Amino acid sequence: MSAQPFDDRDGFIWYNGKLIPWREAQFHVLTHGLHYASSVFEGQRAYSGKVFKSREHSERLINSGRILGFEIPYSAEQIDAAIEETVKANGLTDAYIRPVAWRGAETMGVATKGSKVHLAIATWVWPSYFSPEAREKGLRLHLAEWRRPAPHTAPVRAKAAGLYMIASMNKDAASAEGFDDALMMDYKGRVAEATGANIFFIKDGKLHTPTVECVLDGITRQTAIELAERRGIEVIVRDIWPEEMADFDGAFLTGTAAEIAPLGEIGPYKYAVQELCKDLMDDYTNLVNGRL
Structure with missing residues (x-):
């Protein structure tokens, strides 16, 4: 894995429906997902420009959110499209992809009522996990x-x-x-x-x-x-x-x-x-x- 910090990179991250500069993809320190682990994610790969089994991953992401009691406000089709958009925007063909959904900082406490569900997608070059x-x-x-x-x-x-x-x-x-x-x-x-x-x-x-x-x-x-x-x-x-x-x-x-x-x-x-x-x-x- 590259030693470059993940919070200080060039490129774009898809964040709540639009691409934004990588360094601007941030959330508040009182985010519910940070304090109470109300967060789900996926790990995917693109090979030669094609995301492998994208639909299966997107459907599992949505289902993971439902198991935790929240609904990701995007369909599997929309998530697939956002993933492709993010890979393309970063000029990558062989890449690792990390969609993540979490409850935000609208409320604080164990209870989740009133918290908004957010979705972000990042992608970067990451060879096989082991050398x-x-x-x-x-x-x-x-x-x-x-x-x-x-x-x-x-x-x-x-x-x-x-x-x-x-x-x-x-x-x-x-x-x-x-x-x-x-x-x-x-x-x-x-x-x-x-x-x-x-x-x-x-x-x-x-x-x-x-x-x-x-x-x-x-x-x-x-x-x-x-x-x-x-x-x-x-x-x-x-x-x-x-x-x-x-x-x-x-x-x-x-x-x-x-x-x-x-x-x-x-x-x-x-x-x-x-x-x-x-x-x-x-x-x-x-x-x-x-x-x-």
Whole structure:
């Protein structure tokens, strides 16, 4: 990621219906979303000028807001168009895209009545979340301290900003220990996901991936399953327990930022980067670039 601060850049951000200069995209310090996490967002990518699965992301953004109890004042079609407008205005073809919706500073307090819902879209050049060197030899994951919450204690079906506090704490702890990321368990102690990506395991030519009771059913996760099934690879969705990781042949992460990223180590468990994973990485690259 570039070391350039995100609040001091050239370009444009789409903000509540219009493009404005990047540095002017600001909100008040008493914004409800900042104090009470009434905010949802998406992570998307454009490849060769085309936004990958834009409609799925826009619909999920709207649904995430509804789960948190607010209605984003734009349709999926309008959000798709705004995303394309923002990418074009910034002169980008390969880019990361961040739509975010939040409750504003019209009121203060836990209650949300009277607060306005805002929407902004930013885009910038951001290569794959992990370096080519790390991906080639397989990422190293720390075993996280903090767990994913139970579905009856948090809005786990929403891509909600508040849920990422735990991810940030785990990511920082992993980085401090020299790891690339962290693997989180859920409230029952089952394997859940990394801090911003879903996880798959490989065993005897089959894929195993955790259920999504406590995690977001990622759009890249869904795409990886589709690509595997296209190759005739069986995908088994089930509860996975930490001790099972000793018996898998390989593993990889999936996410918009991470794309498909092989793993070489999870805590005490070591893996070789599998050909099956390399094949899916190639398929994903071809798919997002319109070659598949």
